[in-house]
Amino acid sequence: MATANLEIKPTPVPPPAGVLIHTDDLWKTYQMGSTEIHAVQGVSISIRRNEYVAIMGPSGSGKSTLMNLIGCLDTPSKGAYWINNRLVSEMNDDELAYIRNKEIGFVFQTFNLLARATALHNVELPLIYNGTPADKRIERAKESLRLVDLAERMDHRPNELSGGQRQRVAIARALVNSPSLILADEPTGNLDSKTGVEIMALFDELHRQGNTIVVVTHEHDIAEYAHRVIQIRDGKVFKDEPTARAK
Amino acid sequence: MSSFRENLRLALGTINSNKTRSVLTILGVVIGVTCVILIGSILTGMNRSITQSLEGFGVNNVFVQKMNMGPRNGRPSRSERTRKPISYENYEAVKEGCKVCSQVLLTIYGQTISKASYKSLEMLNPDFQGTYPNFPDVMNMSVRSGRMFTEGENSHSAAVCVIGNDVADTLFPGQDPIGKPVMVNEHTFEVIGVFEKKKQGSVGENSQDTTIAVPYETYRKMFPSNKEHFLAAQSMQGHLDEAVDQVRAALRRSRRDKYDEQDSFGIATAESFIEQFHALTGGVAAVMIVISSIGLLVGGIGVMNIMLVSVTERTREIGIRKAIGAKRHDITLQFLLEAAALTGLGGLIGILAGFMGAGIIKLISPDFPISVPLWGVAAGLIVSVSVGVFFGLWPAMKAARLDPVEALRYE
Numbered sequence: 237m238a239t240a241n242l243e244i245k246p247t248p249v250p251p252p253a254g255v256l257i258h259t260d261d262l263w264k265t266y267q268m269g270s271t272e273i274h275a276v277q278g279v280s281i282s283i284r285r286n287e288y289v290a291i292m293g294p295s296g297s298g299k300s301t302l303m304n305l306i307g308c309l310d311t312p313s314k315g316a317y318w319i320n321n322r323l324v325s326e327m328n329d330d331e332l333a334y335i336r337n338k339e340i341g342f343v344f345q346t347f348n349l350l351a352r353a354t355a356l357h358n359v360e361l362p363l364i365y366n367g368t369p370a371d372k373r374i375e376r377a378k379e380s381l382r383l384v385d386l387a388e389r390m391d392h393r394p395n396e397l398s399g400g401q402r403q404r405v406a407i408a409r410a411l412v413n414s415p416s417l418i419l420a421d422e423p424t425g426n427l428d429s430k431t432g433v434e435i436m437a438l439f440d441e442l443h444r445q446g447n448t449i450v451v452v453t454h455e456h457d458i459a460e461y462a463h464r465v466i467q468i469r470d471g472k473v474f475k476d477e478p479t480a481r482a483k
Numbered sequence: 484m485s486s487f488r489e490n491l492r493l494a495l496g497t498i499n500s501n502k503t504r505s506v507l508t509i510l511g512v513v514i515g516v517t518c519v520i521l522i523g524s525i526l527t528g529m530n531r532s533i534t535q536s537l538e539g540f541g542v543n544n545v546f547v548q549k550m551n552m553g554p555r556n557g558r559p560s561r562s563e564r565t566r567k568p569i570s571y572e573n574y575e576a577v578k579e580g581c582k583v584c585s586q587v588l589l590t591i592y593g594q595t596i597s598k599a600s601y602k603s604l605e606m607l608n609p610d611f612q613g614t615y616p617n618f619p620d621v622m623n624m625s626v627r628s629g630r631m632f633t634e635g636e637n638s639h640s641a642a643v644c645v646i647g648n649d650v651a652d653t654l655f656p657g658q659d660p661i662g663k664p665v666m667v668n669e670h671t672f673e674v675i676g677v678f679e680k681k682k683q684g685s686v687g688e689n690s691q692d693t694t695i696a697v698p699y700e701t702y703r704k705m706f707p708s709n710k711e712h713f714l715a716a717q718s719m720q721g722h723l724d725e726a727v728d729q730v731r732a733a734l735r736r737s738r739r740d741k742y743d744e745q746d747s748f749g750i751a752t753a754e755s756f757i758e759q760f761h762a763l764t765g766g767v768a769a770v771m772i773v774i775s776s777i778g779l780l781v782g783g784i785g786v787m788n789i790m791l792v793s794v795t796e797r798t799r800e801i802g803i804r805k806a807i808g809a810k811r812h813d814i815t816l817q818f819l820l821e822a823a824a825l826t827g828l829g830g831l832i833g834i835l836a837g838f839m840g841a842g843i844i845k846l847i848s849p850d851f852p853i854s855v856p857l858w859g860v861a862a863g864l865i866v867s868v869s870v871g872v873f874f875g876l877w878p879a880m881k882a883a884r885l886d887p888v889e890a891l892r893y894e
């Protein structure tokens with residue numbers, strides 16, 4: 237809950253066309269007893285469609301908090317945030333759920349698949365929550381699994397799959413709703429380096445197909461896959477520059 | 484929005500994957516519903532049985548005796564005990580006053596316990612009464628062998644009797660009672676007829692099968708001190724209520740009951756007996772509902788407890804679902820349906836157990852018309868599902884309010 241603010245709020249200015257993610261002086265403040273902790277301190281970034289961005293920073297830098305804000309899992313204490321021309325910083329719980337479902341595909345470090353559900357059902361899940369009819373749902377989930385090369389494993393449960401396969405199921409789930417942003421949080425953190433390379437190759441492929449990708453990581457090797465790296469230190473943007481691959 | 488069917492499938496899957504826990508959780512609900520079904524079945528059986536046996540006395544009859552009729556609490560009051568007996572004049576007044584009565588039957592009986600015997604065989608407390616030849620007609624009885632006594636035998640005070648089926652079986656096992664002498668209260672009567680066995684209604688025997696009927700005038704002559712009369716007025720088809728009014732008016736006039744006093748006699752119909760009995764079983768049903776409510780309450784708290792545990796255990800799952808777009812009501816619906824499916828399953832098992840219990844009672848006592856009432860089945864299902872919804876609501880809302888960031892971080 238934001239604290240009462242007596243200053244007159246300027247009407248947030250919507251971002252220019254072609255910009256998918258736009259934050260304007262974003263703050264996130266936690267109350268720890270009597271002290272306030274500013275995890276994110278006035279971050280203003282813009283990410284255009286079909287960009288491939290890595291957000292880097294050491295642990296405690298506030299990059300996870302920033303990721304939660306970008307992923308609409310959390311609301312900022314101050315500032316404005318647009319995704320796909322929607323001002324989400326003013327939204328309530330259920331509206332945020334709708335945005336997460338429609339605009340964002342998550343890929344987590346720990347995969348976060350439902351253990352008791354098959355790969356197909358896991359991929360189907362986002363479609364269940366937006367009311368897609370069952371036949372269409374299954375068709376699209378299968379299509380999505382084909383895209384990550386796991387069509388023949390759709391009846392397997394997560395514990396019957398390898399780590400790399402699990403992450404590919406998670407990527408299929410992220411893709412199934414055709415979101416405007418794929419947001420990956422340390423996607424190779426739980427994988428061996430060979431599998432990690434395979435997964436990053438998959439992200440490359442998705443980027444080539446026109447997806448916008450944001451990868452949060454602390455590993456330079458992984459950040460090198462992106463075309464732009466935003467470095468976060470102490471809750472602020474420390475550096476924002478293109479990588480070698482941008483050329 | 485996720486669909487109802489999707490959630491139901493999910494709920495059944497969860498129940499199925501935690502079988503032992505699910506069964507233990509719903510035990511209270513199962514027992515509660517089983518009790519409702521069983522007691523409801525027994526009450527239905529009792530109602531049916533009593534209805535059957537009372538209807539055996541004739542559904543068109545108005546019965547009159549000195550005392551009030553039907554179930555009572557404790558002893559009758561002093562004013563009731565000191566009432567004048569129903570007299571022969573009262574009988575004549577009813578015959579005169581009830582225009583819609585096709586016939587009126589007068590029966591006389593004693594207060595002391597009777598004893599009937601034939602040779603060395605004895606029968607204690609038969610239903611010994613002096614009556615008229617229209618007795619079988621009014622009381623819905625028929626003579627199986629021999630004949631009913633006649634008006635001539637009545638006016639000549641002949642020492643003859645017609646006996647009920649149980650009397651014949653007890654005193655004359657394996658032989659024909661017709662023409663044999665039977666001794667009742669130190670007087671000897673010749674058996675001239677045997678009544679057909681009455682349809683068995685209630686648990687135990689039908690009192691009409693222990694009848695020993697002798698002519699009215701014979702009874703008066705042999706037992707002059709007995710003055711207790713019993714009246715049965717048979718109404719014409721469809722005029723029962725009028726008959727009750729007319730019999731009551733005739734009796735009040737004849738017995739000189741003051742206009743501001745209650746009747747000095749008991750008046751009833753088979754229907755009124757049945758109603759009184761229903762009131763009684765209704766009371767039992769109320770007690771049953773209270774008892775099984777306690778069972779269901781305890782069961783419901785068990786369900787709430789398990790659902791709270793389940794919400795905590797599945798915090799991460801809830802986090803995943805919320806992250807990929809589940810709204811609050813999606814999560815609420817999921818857990819609510821899970822609780823309702825759990826208790827609804829308990830209700831179903833309880834209903835089945837109730838049916839089985841009723842079947843076992845049917846096997847043990849085939850004469851008892853036990854039957855599972857439809858309202859019991861409906862109530863069992865509705866109540867068990869409601870228990871799940873009611874006690875699942877708080878855990879479900881708790882789950883729905885979880886913060887996705889925290890829930891995803893939960894180990």
